[in-house]
Amino acid sequence: MENSHSRSSGITEEPQAHSISIETSQNDILEARLREAEENAKNQSQTPKIQKVIFYLREQDDFHKNYEPKVVSLGPIHHGKPNYHLGEKYKLRLTNAFIKGSGKSMQDLYKKIKEKINELRTCFEEEVTEDYDDEALTSILLVGGCAILQYLYCATKNRFKELNIKTDSVAFGQQDLFLLENQLPYCLLTLLMSSSVKEKELRNSIETYIDWHVNVPEDQQSNWLSWRHCPRSKPQQAKKPVHLLDNLRTRMLHGPKYIPDGTVSKINQNIQNVQEYWQSYRNVQELKTAGIHLKRGKNCYLSEIKFTKQFLFRGQLHLPPIVVDDSTRPKFLNLIAYERCLDFENDFGVTSYISFLDSLIDEANDVKMLRKAQILHNFLGSDEEVAKLFNEIGNDLVPNIEIYRDVRSQIQKHYRSKWMTWIAQVFHDHFSSPWTFIAFFGVLLALALTITQTWYAVNSPQDPAITSAKT
Known part of the structure; x- marks a missing residue:
């Protein structure tokens, strides 16, 4: 038992x-x-690492169209994919041209990068480079970095024909430069530029090329070669770019009143309140009906949006001018994706701008009014296409409510003033055309003359001779 x-x-x-x-x-x-x-x-580093687009954006149906290269892969993320075979040939041509113009040998440049490879590797997320040893990664960075710098140099000097690179490849390559997954560390570009006898020209070509993507045409009849120059001003806090996309973002947003980075904690207070507050915007047509008119801003910085009073019942919304073309969608989507990177502490400036613009644009007539004000320059196609573009880009964005807070408050204050809105409505409905105003003024003048004539007929002193005859 x-x-x-x-x-x-x-x-x-x-x-x-x-x-x-x-x-x-x-x-x-x-x-x-x-x-x-x-x-x-x-x-965790204070500098955001080069990484893949965040996971929930990768589930979108058009992910490949907006976030992956069309012609050329730069860096390790898309390296070796067969659909970039032609782009690889172009990269090697550009790299060869860069080396010949640098005054250095390929071995010299390779050695410089190899000496910094551990530092350069830390500029990427670990999963991005884990499949490449130091030799392979050095080769990828050498070819990619030289190709970028030579591309920018050729673009600003119009020298692509010398390398037998087709125009359509140049155009698509332009979009590939500003994809989040196609970035290379800016410190790599700096290392290569400082190794070249053309260092000054190479640095100027970067700034010029970025300017092309920030500046806009002077008027609607202008073409791509006629630009209104937005003056460069030094950032509030001098900060080295992380990569070209980061450089573009800083230049597009930067202005004298731009809110510096570090306001992220204010964004995530209450998502529902944020969305309700943001929905207080009206589209362009509603603004005009309430007496708020559009005015082209004095510079191109996206953060420079303001509201001013004009007369008693009229307001003006000042907006920075913007060019809309085939590159607008991928450019803004990748800027927004960059702001969403978990290791990038920022104020969501581009996200907030797109949310603002999306609230102003509901349909083609809103785009038309922006065009008439010379704020939006449409190189994309119809106004319907532009409206659809911003409505789609503006989906599921959570903006920073601190940006444009004063503008929102002033617009709301204007709307709450019933008598100003009523007067503006009367003028919009009855005097939107100069002919109706002239006709109204003519009626008032005729009425005034009639009243004056009647008054004189009744009150004018009678002739003495007539008075004596009567008696």
């Missing part, structure tokens, strides 16, 4: 011991993971 009881007891105790062992093991694993997460948080 005892042996039987012992055996049965042994059978029941073994699973308990096994269960405790599993629990202990899982606890140890979890504790180790938590310690690792804490350590990673402490050691």
